[in-house]
Every structure is written in structure tokens, then in C-alpha cells.
Amino acid sequence: MEMDVGVLLAVLVLVSxxxxxxxxxxSFTVTVNTNGSYSIAVQGNIWxxxxxxxxxxxxQIYSTADGSLxxxxxxGTSGTDFIGKWQSTSFLYQAxxxxxxxxxxxxxxxPSIFSYNNPPEQFLLFKQxxxxxxxxxxxxxxxxxIAGFPGFVVKEPSxxxxxxxxxxxxxxxxxxxxxxxxxxxNISSGIESGPLSIFDRVKTPNxxxxxxxxxxxxxxxxxxxxxxxxxxYWGTMGSVTDxxxxxxxxxxLFYSNQGINxxxxxxxxxxxxxxxxxxxxxxSDFTNNYLGYWTDNGAYYYYHTEPKKDYxxxxxxxxxxxxxxxxxxxxxxxxxxxxxxxxxxxxxTWESTPEVFPDGMQWLYNKTRFPISAHNRYWASDxxxxxxxxxxxxxIVEGTKALPLDQIFWDDLLSNGRKWGLVTYEQDWLxxxxxxxxxxxxxxxxxxxxxxxxxxxxxxxxxTIQYCMALCRHALHAISIxxxxxxxxxxxxxxxxxxxxxxxxxxxAWAIGxxxxxxxxxxTTVQPRGLHTDRTEPYPELNALVATLSTGPVGPSDMIxxxxxxxxxxxxxxxxxxxxxxxxxxxxxxxxxxxAWNDFEGQDGEVxxxxxxxxESNKYGIVLAADLQGNYTMTPCMAGFQGFPKSxxxxxxxxxxxxxxxxxxxxxxxxxxxxxxxxYYVSPVVTFQGHQVLIQGELDKWxxxxxxxxxxxxxxxSDINVRIAGGANxxxxxxxxxxxxxxxxxxxxxxxxFASISYKSWGCTSE
Numbered sequence: 001m002e003m004d005v006g007v008l009l010a011v012l013v014l015v016s017x018x019x020x021x022x023x024x025x026x027s028f029t030v031t032v033n034t035n036g037s038y039s040i041a042v043q044g045n046i047w048x049x050x051x052x053x054x055x056x057x058x059x060q061i062y063s064t065a066d067g068s069l070x071x072x073x074x075x076g077t078s079g080t081d082f083i084g085k086w087q088s089t090s091f092l093y094q095a096x097x098x099x100x101x102x103x104x105x106x107x108x109x110x111p112s113i114f115s116y117n118n119p120p121e122q123f124l125l126f127k128q129x130x131x132x133x134x135x136x137x138x139x140x141x142x143x144x145x146i147a148g149f150p151g152f153v154v155k156e157p158s159x160x161x162x163x164x165x166x167x168x169x170x171x172x173x174x175x176x177x178x179x180x181x182x183x184x185x186n187i188s189s190g191i192e193s194g195p196l197s198i199f200d201r202v203k204t205p206n207x208x209x210x211x212x213x214x215x216x217x218x219x220x221x222x223x224x225x226x227x228x229x230x231x232x233y234w235g236t237m238g239s240v241t242d243x244x245x246x247x248x249x250x251x252x253l254f255y256s257n258q259g260i261n262x263x264x265x266x267x268x269x270x271x272x273x274x275x276x277x278x279x280x281x282x283x284s285d286f287t288n289n290y291l292g293y294w295t296d297n298g299a300y301y302y303y304h305t306e307p308k309k310d311y312x313x314x315x316x317x318x319x320x321x322x323x324x325x326x327x328x329x330x331x332x333x334x335x336x337x338x339x340x341x342x343x344x345x346x347x348x349t350w351e352s353t354p355e356v357f358p359d360g361m362q363w364l365y366n367k368t369r370f371p372i373s374a375h376n377r378y379w380a381s382d383x384x385x386x387x388x389x390x391x392x393x394x395x396i397v398e399g400t401k402a403l404p405l406d407q408i409f410w411d412d413l414l415s416n417g418r419k420w421g422l423v424t425y426e427q428d429w430l431x432x433x434x435x436x437x438x439x440x441x442x443x444x445x446x447x448x449x450x451x452x453x454x455x456x457x458x459x460x461x462x463x464t465i466q467y468c469m470a471l472c473r474h475a476l477h478a479i480s481i482x483x484x485x486x487x488x489x490x491x492x493x494x495x496x497x498x499x500x501x502x503x504x505x506x507x508x509a510w511a512i513g514x515x516x517x518x519x520x521x522x523x524t525t526v527q528p529r530g531l532h533t534d535r536t537e538p539y540p541e542l543n544a545l546v547a548t549l550s551t552g553p554v555g556p557s558d559m560i561x562x563x564x565x566x567x568x569x570x571x572x573x574x575x576x577x578x579x580x581x582x583x584x585x586x587x588x589x590x591x592x593x594x595x596a597w598n599d600f601e602g603q604d605g606e607v608x609x610x611x612x613x614x615x616e617s618n619k620y621g622i623v624l625a626a627d628l629q630g631n632y633t634m635t636p637c638m639a640g641f642q643g644f645p646k647s648x649x650x651x652x653x654x655x656x657x658x659x660x661x662x663x664x665x666x667x668x669x670x671x672x673x674x675x676x677x678x679x680y681y682v683s684p685v686v687t688f689q690g691h692q693v694l695i696q697g698e699l700d701k702w703x704x705x706x707x708x709x710x711x712x713x714x715x716x717x718s719d720i721n722v723r724i725a726g727g728a729n730x731x732x733x734x735x736x737x738x739x740x741x742x743x744x745x746x747x748x749x750x751x752x753x754f755a756s757i758s759y760k761s762w763g764c765t766s767e
Contacts, residue, residue, distance in 0.1 A: 046158060142191055209256075221234055300562070307529075315332065325563055376428065426466040427467055488519060538675060575726075611641070696736060698734055723754065
């Protein structure tokens with residue numbers, strides 16, 4: 001329905017203010033003025049004020065700043081959809097002969113959407129709609145926007161505000177920045193931009209998150225420099241030359257009073273709900289669930305074979321070594337060394353060369369029976385698949401790169417891969433392809449089509465996809481492509497380099513329902529005569545732990561004879577199933593705020609947390625601290641463990657050293673280096689027949705209480721029963737702590753794959 005705009009604006013403020021009655025610090029106020037300006041206030045403090053709205057038409061800029069962008073009409077509506085209740089204000093503008101609609105939707109979403117819903121978060125949706133065909137929209141550079149709405153003037157805030165800006169390759173890892181929000185902020189802008197979070201310094205930080213909400217592949221965040229500082233604009237990338245009628249793009253501004261981590265999770269849940277994403281493909285993804293052997297950059301056999309052998313014999317020797325060691329690797333990853341290269345070192349033909357595999361991919365798969373995760377990069381201009389080069393498929397060819405246009409191309413390519421064992425298609429160099437084919441940045445739909453066709457081809461062939469070298473836009477668009485299950489969350493691995501620091505990017509991946517991948521790693525420090533003859537890996541345990549806590553793939557990459565079986569087996573069960581937590585380990589809020597403010601009271605170093613969730617009263621926490629400078633004191637709230645039942649914490653190295661974890665009795669951490677990192681486990685306290693009992697779990701694994709191991713927990717007055725799963729005839733050592741003393745029992749799982757542990761009888765029964 002339509003209503004008088006004066007009434008609507010009052011409702012917006014009234015609804016926003018009413019939210020503040022639910023608790024101190026909840027206030028989120030949106031003020032929209034009849035002239036098209038708007039502002040955002042939190043707890044009564046203005047955080048953001050609008051910048052002038054502008055549109056580019058026929059080579060000219062039309063702006064509300066000088067009146068050239070004419071406001072024709074202002075209307076208000078309200079309604080309800082599957083997200084929740086909303087009210088909107090829409091401004092109809094005229095620019096030359098073109099009409100442009102700028103709308104602000106204020107949502108109070110259904111609390112059932114969120115994991116954290118006390119109180120329900122609120123958000124704004126800013127929509128740009130081109131009502132008419134609009135030409136001559138191109139800006140000065142691809143990194144600008146062809147229109148600006150929303151836009152915010154960046155001034156010194158009335159209270160201290162910090163920010164986290166994701167940007168660059170590897171899903172925002174490459175150019176993420178932190179700092180104080182103000183005129184001198186340093187964020188990723190343009191093509192390499194990503195979500196921006198703004199937060200305050202209160203105990204549980206109020207948080208705003210701004211990001212595209214649709215048309216992800218063509219959306220930019222542009223930082224426009226001005227004489228007094230800068231403006232931030234969201235809109236379509238600046239190289240787009242023409243926009244079709246009825247094209248729409250939107251930006252979400254999400255508010256949470258639950259902190260940075262929980263705010264991002266709730267923001268992501270809104271986007272996942274919008275695009276109908278669920279976690280079924282992530283949960284069932286073979287390479288995301290089982291241990292794999294990797295040969296990508298940083299691996300011992302990356303563009304490097306055994307002496308006087310080709311890759312075929314090297315792979316066969318690797319498989320033999322795997323079987324000899326008894327390490328349950330379940331698949332192999334082949335990187336870019338196996339296929340034909342063409343112009344610009346792109347992909348000419350995605351088939352193995354005879355120099356690499358003399359007998360071919362099919363023969364090798366039949367010989368090893370190991371499924372394959374296979375790498376691919378950008379397409380070369382001389383690719384044999386393109387009609388321009390005698391192939392059978394339509395391609396755009398520009399410069400040294402090419403882009404497929406036919407759905408049947410992806411169907412055929414990936415169908416062929418299934419024949420030689422392909423289970424996960426790794427699309428690398430997404431950033432290079434996007435920036436290297438100009439048509440992708442000149443059209444509002446082409447890049448979406450490219451990724452959608454790839455996704456449909458994978459789905460048709462029962463494959464999953466890993467994105468690598470993805471810009472934030474690629475992974476955000478993948479919310480709508482369920483078979484994209486993994487995303488690289490770090491730079492390439494190289495022994496000794498510290499690319500394990502993925503706690504901030506893992507948060508972004510988890511929020512949108514995609515598993516973050518740390519990349520491969522060595523498990524033995526010294527591995528001579530390889531590609532990295534001058535490198536050693538001083539942190540093999542830390543790399544293995546981070547890979548496991550990521551909930552993404554776990555992929556050791558050692559030379560033959562250098563596998564550290566003890567380290568590797570801490571990640572998996574006897575069948576290679578990764579024993580992971582319920583969500584990735586992510587940087588705690590105070591770590592992010594310390595990166596924004598050097599004087600913030602908090603740790604200097606990496607502090608992450610995660611947990612395994614077995615229901616309301618059965619949450620088992622994990623805390624990792626590494627490269628920590630000095631001491632740090634952490635409460636359950638700081639770790640994100642609000643709402644957990646009464647719990648005790650103990651170090652992984654000493655399960656007898658238990659203590660209550662409460663705000664008055666926080667965890668004290670010190671001496672946490674990268675070699676001697678600090679790992680703590682948190683278990684709920686169970687009172688049983690007058691004793692204080694902790695279920696500590698499988699302490700010889702990185703995640704002792706993993707949902708992949710523990711199937712059910714039942715506590716009553718008669719017993720404590722834990723049902724576990726495992727490989728046939730697997731031996732599981734399971735621990736309990738009674739009144740401060742830890743003791744383990746041995747459980748032999750038979751062919752059924754299940755067993756039940758009884759605390760009272762102190763025994764294990766196979767099912």
C-alpha cells in the first residue's frame with residue numbers, strides 16, 4: 001500500500017526508537033528527509049550522514065548536490081515478505097531523459113532467521129532501479145561507480161568508531177584493512193572492494209555491516225576523495241557503459257548490537273535466506289570432509305617431480321607411500337602443472353599433456369582409484385575450445401584471455417572430468433579472469449552468467465567447486481550457487497610464511513555459508529631437494545590445527561617419506577574423515593578491535609574461538625592463541641560463549657588443570673607463540689551423583705568433541721552416555737574429568753561404525 005511520506009518517516013524513526021526499549025544500547029535510528037537525504041544513528045549518536053545522490057547519463061553526472069538530478073516524487077510503502085516486516089521510502093529522480101528510483105527499505109526481520117536473536121537485528125536495504133534504458137554511464141575508471149546510492153560523507157565521528165574492510169584477492173584476505181573510521185580511513189575501493197564493518201568501543205560492540213545485497217559481480221564500493229576527506233558510495237562498477245531498463249542493484253546496511261562476529265553471522269543469514277542457500281552441499285562435499293593430498297603452490301611436488309621421473313610415476317609413488325604409511329588420504333589434488341598452457345600462460349586445453357601423464361588421466365585414475373580435486377585457471381585466447389580457434393564453443397576473446405559463453409561448454413568439460421575421477425573443480429585465478437576480460441566489467445550481467453554456467457555445469461555432474469583467488473564479489477555471488485562449497489581464505493602457502501592467519505577471513509566465509517580453506521601445508525619441518533630448497537616449516541602443528549579448525553579441506557603436501565603421521569592423524573579418524581568443530585574458528589571481536597585501535601585494551605596477537613554444538617546445554621568451546629605478545633585475560637563473553645551452560649576450561653596439554661570459566665574467573669593466557677601455541681578446551685559442567693564431571697572427549701585429536709565423532713550425549717540421574725562414530729575397528733581414547741582428575745578409557749569400534757560409552761560402568765559397547 002502507499003502512504004503519505006510524512007507519516008512514513010515518522011514510522012521509521014518510531015520503529016527504530018522503539019527497538020531501544022528492548023535493552024540498553026539497542027538504539028538504531030534511521031532518519032529519512034523529504035529532500036532525499038538520510039542519516040544513521042546508533043545509541044543517539046550519528047554514525048553516518050548521506051552524501052549527494054548522483055547518476056551518470058549520456059556522459060554527464062547528474063547530482064542532488066547541484067540540483068541537476070531532479071526529484072520528481074517521493075512515496076512510501078510498507079509490507080511483509082519472507083524476510084520480515086518492512087517500510088520503504090522511494091525517491092523518483094529524473095536525469096536527462098532517464099528515470100532512476102532510489103529506495104530505502106527498513107526491515108525488522110523475522111527473529112527465526114537468526115542464530116542470535118535477542119533482540120532481533122534490523123537492517124536497511126538501499127535499492128537503485130533504472131526505470132529506463134540508460135546509456136553513456138561509464139565513469140572515469142572501473143573502480144568508480146556509475147551512480148551513487150547509498151552514499152555517506154566520511155567525517156570525524158562524535159564517538160570513536162573503528163572499521164574492518166575486506167578487500168583484494170583470496171576473498172578479502174589480500175587487502176583487508178583495519179583502522180579508525182574517519183576522513184583518513186584506508187579501505188579497499190572499486191573492483192577489489194568488499195564488505196565494510198563499522199563498530200564502537202563498548203563492551204559488546206554495536207556493529208554496522210555494509211555490502212552489496214544483489215548484482216554482486218557488478219557492484220562496487222567507491223571511496224571518492226573530496227577536498228574535506230572522502231565519500232563512500234555503493235553502486236554499479238564504473239566501466240559499465242549501458243544499463244538496461246529495470247536493472248536493479250541493492251546494498252544492505254545491517255545493524256547488530258551483538259558484536260562483530262555475531263553481527264556478521266546474522267548479516268550472512270539474511271543473505272543466505274534471500275538466495276535460498278542451505279548447508280547441504282557443504283556438509284556432503286567429499287573434499288571438504290576427508291583428508292586429501294595436495295600438490296598446489298607451496299607443496300613439495302608443485303611443478304617438481306621425483307628425480308628422473310615424470311608426474312605419472314611420481315603420483316604412483318605418492319599413492320604407494322600413502323598406502324605404506326597407513327595415513328587415510330582419500331583424494332588427490334592436481335594443480336596447474338598437468339594441463340596445456342597457451343597465450344598469456346592461460347589454459348589452452350584442460351587435458352593432461354603426454355609429458356605429465358603418458359598414459360592419460362583415465363588410466364591414472366583407474367590405477368589409483370583416488371578421486372581428484374583438479375585446478376583450473378583463466379582461459380587463454382588460443383584455447384582449442386573456442387570457435388575462433390577451430391573449437392565448437394562460443395567464446396569472447398580479448399587480449400590474451402577468453403571467456404566461454406555456452407552452458408554446454410561447462411556441461412561437457414566437467415562431464416569429461418568425471419570420467420577421470422573429478423569430484424571438486426577448483427576455479428583459480430578468478431581475480432585475473434575478471435580483470436583480464438574487459439567485457440566482464442562493462443556489462444552488468446556477463447560475469448554473473450559466467451559463474452552461473454560454471455555452477456550449473458558442476459551441479460549437473462555432481463561436482464562441488466572451490467573458488468581460489470576470488471574477489472569478495474565472486475564469493476558473495478556464490479551464495480546463490482550451492483555447489484560452491486569452499487573458498488580460499490589465505491594467500492598461497494609457502495613453508496615458513498605465516499599465511500595461517502585466516503581468523504578474519506574465515507568469519508566472512510562462515511557468514512555466507514562457504515567453508516574457508518587455509519591451503520596446503522607441510523607436516524615436517526625440513527624437506528630437502530624440493531622446489532623450496534631454502535625453506536623450512538617451523539610451524540607444522542599450527543598449520544595442521546588451523547586447517548582443521550577452518551572446517552574446510554585439510555591437505556598436507558609433504559614429500560614422500562616426510563609425512564608426520566602423528567600430526568596428520570590429530571585431524572581425522574581412521575577413515576580420513578576430518579574431525580572438525582561446528583563452525584570455523586574466527587578472530588574474536590577484541591582482536592579485530594585491537595587491529596583497529598592500537599590503544600584498545602586487548603591482546604596483541606591472534607586469538608580465535610569456535611565450538612562444537614550438541615544442543616542448548618551441550619556446547620564445547622575451543623580457544624586458540626598464537627603469536628601473542630604478553631598476557632591476555634579472556635572472559636566467556638569475549639570468546640563469544642555467551643549463553644553457554646556453566647563450563648570449565650583446561651589447556652590441551654594438561655586436561656587435569658581445569659578451572660571455571662566465568663566473567664569473574666576469566667582465562668589467563670600467556671607464552672602463546674607460533675611454535676608453542678595455546679589451545680584450550682571448554683566443557684560444560686555435569687553434576688553426577690555428587691561429582692563434578694567434564695566430558696573432555698578425544699584428547700589426542702585437535703577437536704576432542706567433534707560432531708563427526710560424537711553422535712549423541714545423554715545425561716540423566718542414572719548415567720552419562722556418549723554415542724560415538726568411527727571407522728571399522730577404530731580405537732578411540734575418550735576422556736572424562738571427575739572432580740579435577742582426568743582419566744581416559746579405550747573404545748574399540750567394530751564393523752558397525754558406532755559405539756556407546758557409559759561413564760557409570762566405565763566401559764564402551766560396540767553396536
